[in-house]
Amino acid sequence: MDVWNSLLNGFATALSPEYLLLAAIGVTLGTLVGVLPGIGPALTVALLLPITYNFDPTGAFIMFAGIYYGGMYGGSTTSILLNTPGESASVATTIEGFAMAKAGRGGAALATSAIGSFVAGTISTIAITFVAPAVAQLALLFQPADYFALTVLAFVSVTALVGRSLLRGMLSLFVGLFVGLVGIDVLSGQTRFTFGVRELLDGLDIVVVAVGLFAVGEALYVASRMRYAAEEIVGVKGSVWMTRDEWRRSWKPWLRGTLIGFPLGSLPAGGAEIPTFLSYSLEKRLSKHKEEFGRGAIEGVAGPEAANNAAFSGVLVPLLTLGIPTSATAAILLVAFQIYNLQPGPLLFQNAPDLVWALIASLYIGNVMLLVLNLPLVRIWIKLLEIPRPLLYSSILVFATLGVYSLANSVIDVLIMYGIGLVGFFMRRYDFPVGPTVLGVILVPLMEAQFRRALSISQGDLTIFLRRPISLTILLLAVAAVLLPYVPALIARLRGKKRTEGRFVFGSGSED
Amino acid sequence: MSTSDPQPGPRRSFVGPRILSGAILGLGLVVLYGSFQIRQGGGYSAVGPRFFPLAVAVGLLALGLIFLLRTTLIPDLDLAEHAAIEESATHWQSVGLLLAALVTYAFALQLLGYVVATALFISVVARFLGSRSVVRDLVVGVGIALVVYIGFTRFLGVRLPAGLLDFIL
Numbered sequence: 302m303d304v305w306n307s308l309l310n311g312f313a314t315a316l317s318p319e320y321l322l323l324a325a326i327g328v329t330l331g332t333l334v335g336v337l338p339g340i341g342p343a344l345t346v347a348l349l350l351p352i353t354y355n356f357d358p359t360g361a362f363i364m365f366a367g368i369y370y371g372g373m374y375g376g377s378t379t380s381i382l383l384n385t386p387g388e389s390a391s392v393a394t395t396i397e398g399f400a401m402a403k404a405g406r407g408g409a410a411l412a413t414s415a416i417g418s419f420v421a422g423t424i425s426t427i428a429i430t431f432v433a434p435a436v437a438q439l440a441l442l443f444q445p446a447d448y449f450a451l452t453v454l455a456f457v458s459v460t461a462l463v464g465r466s467l468l469r470g471m472l473s474l475f476v477g478l479f480v481g482l483v484g485i486d487v488l489s490g491q492t493r494f495t496f497g498v499r500e501l502l503d504g505l506d507i508v509v510v511a512v513g514l515f516a517v518g519e520a521l522y523v524a525s526r527m528r529y530a531a532e533e534i535v536g537v538k539g540s541v542w543m544t545r546d547e548w549r550r551s552w553k554p555w556l557r558g559t560l561i562g563f564p565l566g567s568l569p570a571g572g573a574e575i576p577t578f579l580s581y582s583l584e585k586r587l588s589k590h591k592e593e594f595g596r597g598a599i600e601g602v603a604g605p606e607a608a609n610n611a612a613f614s615g616v617l618v619p620l621l622t623l624g625i626p627t628s629a630t631a632a633i634l635l636v637a638f639q640i641y642n643l644q645p646g647p648l649l650f651q652n653a654p655d656l657v658w659a660l661i662a663s664l665y666i667g668n669v670m671l672l673v674l675n676l677p678l679v680r681i682w683i684k685l686l687e688i689p690r691p692l693l694y695s696s697i698l699v700f701a702t703l704g705v706y707s708l709a710n711s712v713i714d715v716l717i718m719y720g721i722g723l724v725g726f727f728m729r730r731y732d733f734p735v736g737p738t739v740l741g742v743i744l745v746p747l748m749e750a751q752f753r754r755a756l757s758i759s760q761g762d763l764t765i766f767l768r769r770p771i772s773l774t775i776l777l778l779a780v781a782a783v784l785l786p787y788v789p790a791l792i793a794r795l796r797g798k799k800r801t802e803g804r805f806v807f808g809s810g811s812e813d
Numbered sequence: 814m815s816t817s818d819p820q821p822g823p824r825r826s827f828v829g830p831r832i833l834s835g836a837i838l839g840l841g842l843v844v845l846y847g848s849f850q851i852r853q854g855g856g857y858s859a860v861g862p863r864f865f866p867l868a869v870a871v872g873l874l875a876l877g878l879i880f881l882l883r884t885t886l887i888p889d890l891d892l893a894e895h896a897a898i899e900e901s902a903t904h905w906q907s908v909g910l911l912l913a914a915l916v917t918y919a920f921a922l923q924l925l926g927y928v929v930a931t932a933l934f935i936s937v938v939a940r941f942l943g944s945r946s947v948v949r950d951l952v953v954g955v956g957i958a959l960v961v962y963i964g965f966t967r968f969l970g971v972r973l974p975a976g977l978l979d980f981i982l
Contacts, residue, residue, distance in 0.1 A: 355970045465891070468883065472837060472876050478869045479844050486851075486862040493866055494847045517915070524907040524942060691944035692953055695935045702918065703961060707971045715919045723912065730899050731833055732892065749865045756860050 308430055311658030315666055320363050323356065324663050327364035328670045331371020336378050336682045337693065338385050339523070342613075343629040343739070344515040345372035347508050348700050350637060351707040358641040359656050363663040365637055369630065370422065370664065373613050374671045377414045377606055378682050382407060382535050390573035390609045393581040397594065397601030402535040404597045412543045413551045413599055414606040415675040420552075421559040421607035422668040425614035428563050430661055433650075436567075437622040440647035445754035446765050448623075450775035452748035455569040455627050457779040460737050461786060462575055469733045476724075477741020480505055487746070488753055500713045507636050507743050509705050511629065513718040514735050516701035518725020520694045525726070541679050543599075551603040554584050558607030566615025569627045573612035580608035614664070621645050621657065624747070629736045632743040825893035826900050827884045834881040841873035910941045926976015931958035 314320065330352070334345040349368050353361040380391040381398035394414065401410040443451075460470035483494045484504025495501040543551065561583070562576040584604040585594050594601055619625045624646035626632040638645050643653060650657055675682070705718045728735055759765035766772050848866035883889040914937055921930035935954030936947065944950055965971040 351965075351971055352969060355968075466889070468876065468879055472873075472880060475869055475872045475876060476840070478865075479840070479873065482866055482869065489862040491852050491862045493851050493862065494844070496847070521908055521911055524911045525903045525905070689939075689944060689946075691939035691942035692935070692950060694942055695938035695950075696953075696957060698915065698918075698938060699931055699935060699957065699961075702915075702922075703965070706922065707965070707973075710972060712919050712923060715922075716916065719912070719915045719919070722915075726908070727833065730896075730903070731830060732895050745865070752865075753860045761860075 304431060304434060307434075307654060307658045308662060310655070311660075311662035312665075314359065314655060314659040315363060315662040320360060320659070320663065321666070323360045323364045324367045324666055325670055327367020328371040328374075328667050328674060329367075331368035331373075332375040332671070332674055332682060333371075333685070334368075335372035335375025336685045337375075337688070337697075338379050338383055338686065339519050339694070339697065341376060341391075341515070341630075342369065342372035343511060343633055345375075346630055346633045346637075347511045347515070348704045350508060350633070350640075351704055353637070354640075354707075358643065358653075359659050361637070361641065362656060362660045365634065366660055366663050367667045367670070369613070369634065370667045370671055371674075372630075373610060374415065374418055374675050375682065377418065377609070378411060378675070378679065379686065381410045381414060381602070382537070382683060383686055390577050390612070392574075393577040393605035394602055394609065396581070397598050399535070400595065401597035401599065401602065402537070406597060406599075407535055407537040408541040409543050409547050409599060410597075410602050411537065411541050411679055412676065413547065413603045415541075415672060415679070416543075417551065417555040417558065417603045417607040418610040418675075419668055419672040420555045421562060421610040422614060422671075423665065424556075424559050425563045425566075425611045426661065426664045426668065429614060429617055429664070432567065433618050433622050433661070436618055437647045437650045440622050443623070443647070443771065444769065445751040445758065446769050447771040447775065448625075448751040449748060449755055450766060450772035450779070451569055451619075451623060451625050452744050452751070454775050454779040454782070455625055455740065455744060456737070456748075458569065458782045459627070459740055460734075461783045465732060467786075469731075470737050473728065473733045473735065474737040474741045477510075477738035478745045480510060480738070481742040481745035482749070488750065498713075500711065500717075504746075505717065505742070506705075506708055506714070507632060507739070508708060509714055509718045510721055510742050511633055511739050512701045512704055513721030514725035514728070514738060515629075516697050517719055517722020518729055518735070520698050520701075521722060521726035522729045523690070523694055525730075537680070537683060541676060547599055550590075550599050554580070554600045554604035555607040557583060557587075558604040558609075559611040562608035562611030562613075563615040566612030566627075567618040568615075569619050569623075569625055573609050573616070573628065576608040576612045577605040580604040617664075621649060622647060624649075626740065626743060629739040632739050635743060823894045824897040824901075825890060826897040827888065827893050829896045829900060830884040830889075830892055831881070834877055834884055837873060837877035837880060841870055841877050844873055845870035907941060911938065914938050914941065922976075923974055924976065926978050927973040928955075928958040928962050928975075929977050931961070 315324070330349055331345060334340055334348060335342060346365070346368055353364050356364065376391050377394055377398070379385065380395040381402055384395060384399045398410045398414065401407060456474055460474050461467055479494070483501055485492050485502055492502060558580045561580050562573070565576040566573060581601060581604060584600040585591065588594065588598060588600045590598055590600070616628055616631045619627055620631045620634060624635070624644060626635045635645065643649065643656070701718070702715055705715050708714060725735060755765055756763070766776060844866065848863055848870050851863045851866060853861045853863055883892070914934065918930055918934045921933070932951065932954035935957060936950040939950040940947070962973055966973055
């Protein structure tokens with residue numbers, strides 16, 4: 302099918318007044334919730350899930366695309382003005398962004414991040430338009446063994462490349478794997494780990510797990526640290542715009558960030574943390590103003606923000622074409638598809654072309670709307686940062702409860718979610734990354750089903766995973782992802798230098 | 814771990830991590846027990862419904878053991894320093910109060926209805942978290958509760974319990 306025609310059809314659908322309105326509501330809500338400190342994109346999407354129940358699938362997904370992008374734009378405002386990144390992908394932005402804000406250049410930081418996000422978002426959406434159908438074609442060749450290998454790669458990269466400790470990442474992942482196995486086994490009909498509780502037969506909903514880990518875990522943690530003492534909020538003086546010199550210093554980092562972000566985001570390799578840190582160190586190396594780094598260099602905001610946004614868009618490629626979410630946020634989006642009985646994967650482009658193309662078209666539209674929301678109207682969002690923390694966190698808990706309760710009107714679900722929140726609290730306390738757990742819960746059913754299918758095809762022969770070229774390649778990539786963090790240390794050792802740090806890691810791995 | 818160290822290095826604590834490794838090993842045993850409770854399906858299949866659960870149980874036990882080692886024989890000093898900072902900063906009373914408030918809220922939703930339970934929850938929890946503006950919190954609580962209730966039940970088709978205010982809502 303011709304990409305241009307499909308895209309035009311998508312625009313025809315997405316530009317109808319009703320869908321434009323839904324897109325506008327989506328980006329506004331996404332920005333609103335994304336700006337709130339302590340709420341990252343994954344939680345934003347999970348909390349806003351119930352709002353979309355009432356719409357037709359196309360409308361719901363247009364709204365979701367808006368929420369997804371809006372949460373990301375909103376998050377960068379928080380990380381620049383408040384020294385608390387909502388998610389690990391914003392950490393790199395915080396370093397220079399907060400420094401700029403303190404130096405009175407918050408307006409320029411906000412402008413370069415909003416315009417950079419727009420540039421990266423638009424280029425990445427163009428890339429999705431052409432890459433996704435091609436990947437979907439390729440994915441038709443994928444067999445169960447290859448899908449199994451893909452899930453292995455997704456797990457390995459999210460635990461090995463992100464977070465301070467491989468061991469703690471693996472433990473988080475395995476807890477998620479256990480939670481994901483609870484319920485009736487689809488292939489054999491046997492119940493597993495339900496311990497006689499009837500509510501567990503259908504398994505634990507990913508929304509229950511994600512909201513518990515992110516919202517309740519964070520609220521309990523904040524309560525425990527008594528962190529409600531006033532935080533430093535830096536106001537924005539002057540206009541939210543850039544000087545000619547700042548434009549000149551920004552546009553290359555935007556493009557470089559996009560080039561790093563999109564490909565890495567589309568690989569099943571752990572979402573947006575890695576590209577943002579890569580972009581940060583690249584800009585630091587290339588900058589003519591190295592002395593400014595650490596004290597507010599605009600390149601250090603422009604590059605990582607563009608990389609963040611491009612990677613977020615890139616994540617949609619494996620999600621739409623393979624049905625494999627590679628970040629906690631994408632995992633929640635997958636749930637949204639499943640609520641409407643849609644299975645993302647190579648067949649989605651054949652079975653629901655109208656929906657997919659309307660979704661892609663709405664990404665273009667959403668980006669334009671977000672540019673408007675985040676440049677001229679940014680002061681409205683800044684006001685949100687002044688919400689008193691006690692009220693903010695008690696409201697977050699109310700919305701978390703609402704999101705879970707409205708799934709099935711079940712108090713048991715809500716209590717389970719609080720229990721998971723307590724687990725999330727201890728994970729934060731002892732520095733366990735939360736992302737691997739969420740990904741484990743959502744991906745283990747797929748991983749197991751494909752593993753068992755592959756072995757029935759091969760009649761129990763385990764070498765099938767190594768005999769198929771596609772799965773062998775993916776598994777080799779997974780091995781490379783495990784070894785990669787040790788490479789710098791190894792090189793240093795070979796050169797006879799001593800390094801204090803054994804593993805090279807990206808971000809803190811707390812995507813929430 | 815460094816009693817002979819003359820310098821007063823950073824404080825470290827292994828109490829929490831050790832309890833945690835016990836909890837992980839306990840979870841591993843529960844998963845192992847649960848795996849053997851799964852009936853193997855009849856008929857031919859190369860891998861039954863028990864295989865993945867067993868793999869997860871073995872993984873949890875193995876990783877739990879390594880984690881235990883990292884808190885005893887080969888200590889992870891970074892983690893211990895992190896744990897010591899956390900332990901000195903943790904205010905357990907707020908965590909307990911917040912959990913109690915949450916559980917009460919879950920049951921109050923059915924008993925008192927959404928609006929009353931939510932308004933009370935917001936103001937009480939805000940107080941636990943250090944707010945001293947009782948009236949403001951109550952006003953915000955009632956406002957959020959009403960907006961959510963009306964918005965979700967009238968416009969979004971989500972059912973929420975009316976409870977005490979059944980006669981007017």
